[in-house]
Amino acid sequence: MPKVSTRNRIIQKADTLFYEVGFEATSFADIAAALGLSRGNFYHHFRTKDEILDAVIAYRLDKTWAMLSAWEDTSPAPRNRILCFVRILIVNRDKIMAFGCPVGTLSAELAKLNHAAHGRATEIFALFRDWLTSQFRALGAGKQAEAHALHVLSWSQGVASIAAAFRDDAFIHREAAGIADWLDTLKLQGD
Amino acid sequence: MPKVSTRNRIIQKADTLFYEVGFEATSFADIAAALGLSRGNFYHHFRTKDEILDAVIAYRLDKTWAMLSAWEDTSPAPRNRILCFVRILIVNRDKIMAFGCPVGTLSAELAKLNHAAHGRATEIFALFRDWLTSQFRALGAGKQAEAHALHVLSWSQGVASIAAAFRDDAFIHREAAGIADWLDTLKLQGD
DNA sequence: TGGAGATTAGGACGTTTGTCCTAAATTAGT
């Protein structure tokens, strides 16, 4: 059995805590205690909090890229691929209602902290944006492809935000269906 | 001249710092130093951080209520009133691109902290939701009024989130126009 | 004018924070 390295266990636990508690509110001790590690051991792998943050962002970028690639393999039609993205809202709705969107809330927190890693956190958004853009291009959206991509990204962000505030399950389902409907009303093929 | 009380100066500065830096990341000392107050003076007005938070939320509720009331007075048509709400995105776009939406980001942070005040923070959202609902009802949206209200609220949240991530000014204008367009496509009068 | 109450100043407390250090234990290669 491939034992997960301590370093990776730290990254995954930090990923979870940064999402569920927040970056600033999560301390070294919290992560170490959650894993049963000594602080010295922890320090051997990550010397500063920013190093962990960078590792977590890189980890999220990898996971996101892998997920998008998988959708390309399993869903031939661009429309279905976009609906895979929308389905994130449904699949993860419990976590979203409790903690919001992991990408959006981290980006917002780092922006307020004026943190150097804000740019890297935004790369996760950029990954989704570019992937969605290429799907819309494949659908024939032409020059509007990126605007459509940002629109869908923004839509999902808004849903996550409001769903978290009101803990409203029905709202998520309704808006997810709304995105699908909107997709069908698009005037496509070409500018 | 009506001198602003120390208590109100604290509330307003805390309001700003909670928005621009975050609740958790703003310390007593930060607020006191920004106002040139001693910590003892500060402590006389607010004994705990939660007390300041409650006061800031109450202050925001008051400001929001006053803003919505003013729109009722100056804009007779419900459609125009809704557009007043949308225009917040344009008017405050510089702050939104830097710090996101004050309501959404505070709500998200308190949710992660599992803070008792999360419910009260959500009341600001509820204020907007109920006001928008009554505007849509006046437009003849019937049973769908609240769904429309949440949709607009969610839409603006998404725009703030993405605009903050990418610092994208054009996107804000494009989406604000998109909300106005969507308003006109609504099938109204009747449930 | 005097005295009560509100306001301000600033020191002090115990914790927790991120960071750093040394030393023991484990692992890996020869």
Place this chain on the structure above:
DNA sequence: ACTAATTTAGGACAAACGTCCTAATCTCCA
């Protein structure tokens, strides 16, 4: 089996945190 490198343990540090305290100052009404 011996060495070298990696990993783990846990103590120590200054700084900052929220909170509390007492003493000085100001304000205002009797």
